[in-house]
Amino acid sequence: MDSVRKNLVAAFGSSISTLSRALSEEDIEGSGSSYRIVLPWLVLLATIFTLALSSGWIRKLAVAVLDIGAKRREKSKEVPPGSLGLPMVGDSLRYVNAYYNMTIKSYVDEKIRKYGPVFKVSLMGKPMVFLDAPAGTKFLLSYNDVKWSKGWWPKHVARLMGKNALSAQYGDEHLVHRNLVMKNFLDIDVVHQYISTMEKKVVEHIDKYWLALEDGSEVKAFKLLNVFSFSLITQLILGISNEKDIIEFNEVFHEMSAGLMGLPVNLPGFQFRRSLRAKKLIDQMLTVHIEKRRQDLKAGRASPTQDLLSVLLSTPNSEGHFLTSDELCDSLLQLTFGGHDTTAAMLTLSLRLIKEDPAVYEELKQGNKKPGELLTKEDLWGMKYTWRVMQEVMRLYPAMLVIFREARITFEHHGYTIPQGWKLCITSANSSWDPKFCEDPEKFRPSRFDEDKEKMPPWIHFPFGAGHRMCPGKDFAKVELLIFLHHFLRKIDWTVLVPNEKVEYKMLPNPVNATPIKITKIRIH
Numbered sequence: 001m002d003s004v005r006k007n008l009v010a011a012f013g014s015s016i017s018t019l020s021r022a023l024s025e026e027d028i029e030g031s032g033s034s035y036r037i038v039l040p041w042l043v044l045l046a047t048i049f050t051l052a053l054s055s056g057w058i059r060k061l062a063v064a065v066l067d068i069g070a071k072r073r074e075k076s077k078e079v080p081p082g083s084l085g086l087p088m089v090g091d092s093l094r095y096v097n098a099y100y101n102m103t104i105k106s107y108v109d110e111k112i113r114k115y116g117p118v119f120k121v122s123l124m125g126k127p128m129v130f131l132d133a134p135a136g137t138k139f140l141l142s143y144n145d146v147k148w149s150k151g152w153w154p155k156h157v158a159r160l161m162g163k164n165a166l167s168a169q170y171g172d173e174h175l176v177h178r179n180l181v182m183k184n185f186l187d188i189d190v191v192h193q194y195i196s197t198m199e200k201k202v203v204e205h206i207d208k209y210w211l212a213l214e215d216g217s218e219v220k221a222f223k224l225l226n227v228f229s230f231s232l233i234t235q236l237i238l239g240i241s242n243e244k245d246i247i248e249f250n251e252v253f254h255e256m257s258a259g260l261m262g263l264p265v266n267l268p269g270f271q272f273r274r275s276l277r278a279k280k281l282i283d284q285m286l287t288v289h290i291e292k293r294r295q296d297l298k299a300g301r302a303s304p305t306q307d308l309l310s311v312l313l314s315t316p317n318s319e320g321h322f323l324t325s326d327e328l329c330d331s332l333l334q335l336t337f338g339g340h341d342t343t344a345a346m347l348t349l350s351l352r353l354i355k356e357d358p359a360v361y362e363e364l365k366q367g368n369k370k371p372g373e374l375l376t377k378e379d380l381w382g383m384k385y386t387w388r389v390m391q392e393v394m395r396l397y398p399a400m401l402v403i404f405r406e407a408r409i410t411f412e413h414h415g416y417t418i419p420q421g422w423k424l425c426i427t428s429a430n431s432s433w434d435p436k437f438c439e440d441p442e443k444f445r446p447s448r449f450d451e452d453k454e455k456m457p458p459w460i461h462f463p464f465g466a467g468h469r470m471c472p473g474k475d476f477a478k479v480e481l482l483i484f485l486h487h488f489l490r491k492i493d494w495t496v497l498v499p500n501e502k503v504e505y506k507m508l509p510n511p512v513n514a515t516p517i518k519i520t521k522i523r524i525h
């Protein structure tokens, strides 16, 4: 009986084991009832088994099923298809060119045609897997991402940002630092407290830089908007309000950020070397500023809540640790960078796109605020159409065309194995610029976010990312953009002078002519 049981189990798997257990000697010798119930089933199964083996087509079917299973198991051991190209260089030059010139969609499409939706390339000397959209995007950005992926940037970007920047950290270190910054600066409730400061800054800026100009003056919008967003962030983070200091600091900052894109060659004549020098200068400037504030706080000349720097010098993180000067430098530098180039670019692009469609411009000007009346948080969250416009600007020109990560562990995706240490990449180019997901993707149509809601699946449009690394400044950015547009539209009308201006990506979008516009002041009677 034992050998019968063994054969049956081997032939039919675990489902039969229950049956065979019932055939144990004790059962037969005991009541005998199990034996009587089970015997007809046993005969039936044995007959099917014999027939299956003797009949050719059933055997073929069984072999085919086993074969599919084996192939699946085999495929799951394979890394994604693709080409790693030449050592070190790999596909870096083609990729950088596609990123810089906004042709990343053609780059990705070509690879997908050749290798399928999940493929590998070699970028900056590392194997990098491009994940599919939208499944791969969801996989990479969902909350569980912290378990199996960590933030990654090319070495030269990480070097310019500093090892203590949020983007360079991962695990608990990242979480504790991020919570400290959110709680004290970027959480929605804290951002609401800045509304009046932001509004005052916007009004001052428009009065000084735009309304002071003659009608018909031509200005480079990107330059002026950069001055605005830089002076706002440096005031709120560092408490710098002296115009000369701001202009000087801004120049060094731009020298630093120019090295984020391009060849990371630290030799005379190369941008990267100039950017490293600028980074050193910023660190020195910030260190002096931080030490002076430490003294001012001790002497009672500064308030512990006047700006983020004061707050961070007076507040420990959740582990009771006060950030050191080096940690503060990297943290504040990244917040200043992330907090101004992004918003300046989005505002500039919006000024061009809004004027492409007179109906959008007219709708945006609607509003029930009287001139001079201050904005409340309810007003801001009620500006749904203005936010749609900004979402559409960010769909056409996402701040970041790609989001990178590194695999913390070996894992499987789409039937492939992705080894620990490999780099991962997603791009919104193969979702929010794809007609499969977004109708007429090249068209500026803010109403798509309401009208096409059903057609646009989730994980198509993610301008601020998602998951544990989602942009911590998204509410800050939203409030800043809404306040600026509200006041600008009521005071200034403008004509776009280069309608199809090219945008290059120097990490962030960069309109090549800095968006020249001709302005007319709006007179309120």
Ligand code: HEM
Pocket (backbone or CB within 6 Å): 151, 166, 167, 168, 178, 334, 335, 338, 339, 340, 342, 343, 346, 394, 398, 399, 400, 403, 404, 463, 464, 465, 466, 468, 469, 470, 471, 472, 473, 474, 476, 477
């Ligand atoms: C329109 C404006 C902005 C856009 C579109 C934007 C977008 C993004 C994106 C896509 C990421 C990467 C997320 C990821 O890796 O998954 C990011 C990260 C980040 N952003 Fe923003 N951002 C904006 C404004 C801001 C502002 C105003 C601040 C600060 C005041 C800020 C600070 C940061 C920081 C510190 C990170 C790194 C977060 C981390 O690694 O945990 N950003 N942002």
